[in-house]
Amino acid sequence: MAIALERQSRIDFVLTLRRRWADALYPALRRQYDDAGGPAVADVGTAAATTHALPSYGWFAWLERGSQKQLWRAVGDAVAAEPVQRRLDGNGPSRLELDPGLELPDWYTAWDIHVQPGGVWANDAAADVYELGAKLVMLGVNDDYTFHRAFVETAIPRRAYRRIVDFGCGFGKSAWPMKRAFPEAEVIGIDLAAPCLRLATDKTNAQGLAVTYRQADCRKTGLEAGTADLVTSTMLIHEMPLPAIAETLQEAARLLAPGGLLRFLDFTCTGDAFRDLAMEEHGERNNEPFLPASMKADVPAMARQAGFRDAAWVAFDERGGGRLPTLAWPKRPEWHFPWALFEATRA
Ligand SMILES: C[S@@+](CC[C@H](N)C(=O)[O-])C[C@H]1O[C@@H](n2cnc3c(N)ncnc32)[C@H](O)[C@@H]1O
Known part of the structure; x- marks a missing residue:
């Protein structure tokens, strides 16, 4: 997408602001927290009381939400001024299956997720705005989708898969490396948002890849039971009650044949009260109301209940080697998401 210099400068400004927040303000707050005896604190409630009294907290909290609002304004204006032309108009190896009668859940439409006005589903431009905005949300370190490639390269065992289903596929970032890594497999992306699926189809066709994008709720995909060997998601479950x-776990269990694999890249608690507080409050300030409860949830127990075995979280380091062997993250001073990989096998 070509963006005029003036609008690009505005986007660059917001990105610089967000990097400053992540690279300078977050470490400063952490230092103040450590100096105030924070590390002795084990629970998030006490960590909150300590953190809220720190000199940099007000600025940190305000800038987190304020820069996010600026981000969508800058990106939304850029897309409105230079609307993206769909390049291939549906021509190519990928297939788009839209369901105009699909009812979107209330919890999905009730607020603007990530503070993006209208969310990712309300109009066609929403997907283009999301595509550009997501790069800024990832602080410019995922422009070439390294994160999604690392997910496929390090979190997905090499096997001969017949059918891979990616829940909440967005505009296809995981589907592309998945199809490249497993060209013999049928790859199906499921999402509620028609605009994202249109963009996904266009971008996948442009790469000459064959993926089926299906508009459906991942709790009820309409796909045949027992036909998948791998069900994945990236950044999905923390957006759900x-x-x-x-x-979603029950639907994944229904789709998977025995021995089939589940791999969800998301968040769980880190046990570092400061970091877990920062994530809880990130959920509040970023209009992700289910994030705190989903991080605390016993997802392994929920998965066992749904018919999975060997269910566990491990850490995922998107700035290093991807999947890590245990639930322990490398220490980094700057703000970054505590990504975690949820793994389970269909019993
Ligand atoms: C944060 S985005 C992540 C998109 C993509 N997986 C990625 O890594 O970039 C979450 C996606 O999940 C979709 N989604 C949320 N709830 C869903 C549901 N119940 N069924 C299918 N898709 C859903 C949203 O429309 C959105 O595209």
Whole structure:
């Protein structure tokens, strides 16, 4: 997408602001927290009381939400001024299956997720705005989708898969490396948002890849039972209320043949009260109301209940080697997401 210099400068400004927040303000707050005896604190409630009294806290909290709002304004204006032309108009190896009668859940439409006005589903431009905005949300370190490649390269065992289903596929970032890594497999991306699926189809066709994008709720995909060997998601379950996560796990169990694999890249608690507080409050300030409860949820127990075995979280380091062997993250001073990989096998 070509963006005029003036609008690009505005986007660059917001990105610089966000990097400053992540690289300078977050470590400063952490230092103040450590100096105030924070590390002795084990629970998030006490960590909150300590953190809220720190000199940099007000600025940190305000800038987190304020820069996010600026981000969508800058990106939204850029897309409105230079609307993206769909390049291939549906021509190519990928397939788009839209369901105009699909009812979107209330919890999905009730607020603007990530503070993006209208969310990712309300109009066609929403997907283009999301595509550009997501690069800034990832602080410019995922422009070439390293994160999604690392997910496929390090979190997905090499096997001969017949059918891979990616829940909450967005505009296809995981589907592309998945199809490249497993060209013999049928790859199906499921999402509620028609605009994202249109963009996904266009971008996948442009790469000459064959993926089916299906508009459906991942709790009820309409796909045949027992036909998948791998069900994945990236950045999905923290956007759902707990009953919907349970239903998603049940649907994954229904789709998978025995021995089939589940791999969800998301968040769980780190045990570092400061970091877990920062994530809880990130959920509040970023309009992700289910994030705190999903991080605390016993997802392994929910998965066992749904029919999985060997269910566990391990850490995922998107700035290093991807999947890590245990639930322990490398220490880094700057703000970054505590990504975690949820793994389970269909019993
Ligand atoms: C944060 S985005 C992540 C997109 C993509 N997986 C990625 O890594 O970039 C979450 C996606 O999940 C979709 N989503 C949320 N709830 C869903 C549901 N119940 N069924 C299918 N898709 C859902 C949203 O529309 C959105 O595209």
